[in-house]
Amino acid sequence: MSLRLTLITTWRIIGQRRRDHRTLALVTLVPALLMVLMRYVFDSKPLFERLAPTLLAIFPFIVMFLVTSVATLRERRSGTLERLMTMPIAKLDLLLGYAVAFGLLAVIQVGVAASLCLFWLGLDVKGSFALMFGIAVLDAVLGMALGLFVSAFARTEFQAVQFMPLFAGTQVLLCGLLVPRDHMAGVLARISDFLPLSYAVDALKLITTSAELSRELIQDIGVVAACSLLALAAGAATLRRRTA
Amino acid sequence: MNSCAVEVEGLRVVRGGTEVLHGLDCSIPRSALTALVGPSGCGKSTLLRAMVGVQVVAQGRVTVLGRAAGSRALRGRIGYATESPAVYADLSVRDNLRYFAAILKAEAPAAELVLEQVGLTRESERLVAQLSGGQLSRTSLAVALLNQPELLILDEPTIGLDPVLREELWRLFHQLAGDLGATLIVSSHIMDEAARCEQLLMMRDGRILAGDTPEGVRRSTGSQDLEQAFMRLAGETGAAVGTPA
Ligand SMILES: Nc1ncnc2c1ncn2[C@@H]1O[C@H](COP(=O)(O)OP(=O)(O)O)[C@@H](O)[C@H]1O
Numbered sequence: 454m455s456l457r458l459t460l461i462t463t464w465r466i467i468g469q470r471r472r473d474h475r476t477l478a479l480v481t482l483v484p485a486l487l488m489v490l491m492r493y494v495f496d497s498k499p500l501f502e503r504l505a506p507t508l509l510a511i512f513p514f515i516v517m518f519l520v521t522s523v524a525t526l527r528e529r530r531s532g533t534l535e536r537l538m539t540m541p542i543a544k545l546d547l548l549l550g551y552a553v554a555f556g557l558l559a560v561i562q563v564g565v566a567a568s569l570c571l572f573w574l575g576l577d578v579k580g581s582f583a584l585m586f587g588i589a590v591l592d593a594v595l596g597m598a599l600g601l602f603v604s605a606f607a608r609t610e611f612q613a614v615q616f617m618p619l620f621a622g623t624q625v626l627l628c629g630l631l632v633p634r635d636h637m638a639g640v641l642a643r644i645s646d647f648l649p650l651s652y653a654v655d656a657l658k659l660i661t662t663s664a665e666l667s668r669e670l671i672q673d674i675g676v677v678a679a680c681s682l683l684a685l686a687a688g689a690a691t692l693r694r695r696t697a
Numbered sequence: 698m699n700s701c702a703v704e705v706e707g708l709r710v711v712r713g714g715t716e717v718l719h720g721l722d723c724s725i726p727r728s729a730l731t732a733l734v735g736p737s738g739c740g741k742s743t744l745l746r747a748m749v750g751v752q753v754v755a756q757g758r759v760t761v762l763g764r765a766a767g768s769r770a771l772r773g774r775i776g777y778a779t780e781s782p783a784v785y786a787d788l789s790v791r792d793n794l795r796y797f798a799a800i801l802k803a804e805a806p807a808a809e810l811v812l813e814q815v816g817l818t819r820e821s822e823r824l825v826a827q828l829s830g831g832q833l834s835r836t837s838l839a840v841a842l843l844n845q846p847e848l849l850i851l852d853e854p855t856i857g858l859d860p861v862l863r864e865e866l867w868r869l870f871h872q873l874a875g876d877l878g879a880t881l882i883v884s885s886h887i888m889d890e891a892a893r894c895e896q897l898l899m900m901r902d903g904r905i906l907a908g909d910t911p912e913g914v915r916r917s918t919g920s921q922d923l924e925q926a927f928m929r930l931a932g933e934t935g936a937a938v939g940t941p942a
């Protein structure tokens with residue numbers, strides 16, 4: 454493992470996105486746009502205040518899942534991964550290169566959406582703004598790691614996109630966006646206990662409603678961080694030097 | 698020191714549930730240009746992948762520069778260009794070279810040198826996605842040349858090129874093997890391309906038909922050219938395994 458190799462890989466991935474203005478615009482502006490829509494479709498500040506933290510968890514998660522699964526699928530299919538695997542670079546360098554590059558993208562995305570919520574749409578955050586930001590970015594990294602993992606099971610970009618409803622859609626439905634998790638049918642509430650997005654949403658809800666750094670909040674953050682690491686490890690396991 | 702750059706013993710490879718290399722043996726001499734020829738689908742790419750160490754192998758041994766293929770010590774000592782160009786379409790030619798050069802810790806002017814070698818200096822700022830097929834495969838070839846590796850494994854590098862460019866690239870390959878003492882293994886499904894190589898490996902259906910100099914292959918089969926030699930050799934083994942010709 455080497456910091457040098459991680460950073461040149463990050464730089465390469467940023468270079469690939471840099472020319473792609475449309476994707477950059479979509480990634481940074483669409484979540485913000487959807488936030489504005491949410492605010493004025495219901496046209497109710499209390500309802501927005503309840504939904505906004507959940508949405509701040511969901512949007513980066515979904516967008517990073519999509520962007521990463523397509524980007525790493527291309528790396529696998531185009532032969533560049535095979536080429537890299539013959540070179541003196543560790544799988545972890547490559548993986549972390551992706552994590553840092555898309556993590557930075559997530560920082561921008563969350564920054565735009567969160568600032569908009571705070572300064573224009575009137576979201577009131579009782580807890581630490583920095584921590585809220587950190588959780589949303591961690592959540593984006595989770596989406597990224599899952600996207601990287603599932604790209605191993607897709608043959609085409611079309612298939613990769615189809616994994617989104619399965620891996621992200623189910624979590625979005627069960628994470629407490631539509632109804633609080635403890636109001637769902639018992640089985641679903643139990644299932645949602647095993648889905649990492651639920652904890653990201655819980656953490657963001659806690660931080661917007663209370664200034665206290667509660668044990669529950671720390672637990673939630675811990676679960677999201679652990680799941681991100683687990684998904685990254687699973688993603689690493691799908692990168693193989695030898696293939697059939 | 699071993700005089701062979703690559704030694705393959707009893708190599709069996711299964712892909713997609715069928716055996717595609719059937720206990721294959723061959724050796725590649727050092728500091729020479731070896732052509733691996735055979736019809737499409739005979740297993741050339743699979744054999745080259747096994748040498749590079751990216752192919753899952755069912756049985757057998759592949760030794761490269763004195764070490765097991767794919768071992769860590771070999772990474773960066775082998776230049777490899779896959780059949781389909783393995784470069785980033787959304788980067789410029791030069792940015793591609795810079796990235797791979799940084800991984801290989803190649804000398805700073807390496808990128809400019811290989812651009813010249815493959816004749817892409819003028820296209821260096823172009824986005825790879827906007828290159829023609831021939832320019833694309835030369836970009837991929839340029840990456841393989843970056844750190845002046847002692848062993849170059851090139852999978853059909855001349856596919857889809859016009860005759861002039863093809864001629865130029867073969868001249869470059871000869872030069873790399875001759876002046877710089879590199880070992881080159883270049884695959885092709887065009888028999889003619891192999892005629893001027895020092896060594897020839899003829900392949901068919903996952904087996905080696907012949908491994909000799911082009912002259913030796915012609916002589917031993919009593920053929921005018923390699924095409925004819927291949928037909929004769931293929932006919933023999935076809936009879937030997939009892940498949941109708
Ligand atoms: N990814 C793969 N999965 C399954 N079978 C494959 C794969 N790639 C190649 N094959 C099969 O392996 C055999 C040898 O292929 P290959 O080594 O690509 O031949 P060549 O390079 O000589 O054209 C062919 O029968 C081909 O269909």
Ligand SMILES: [Mg+2]
Pocket residue numbers: 738741742743780852853
């Ligand atoms: Mg091939």
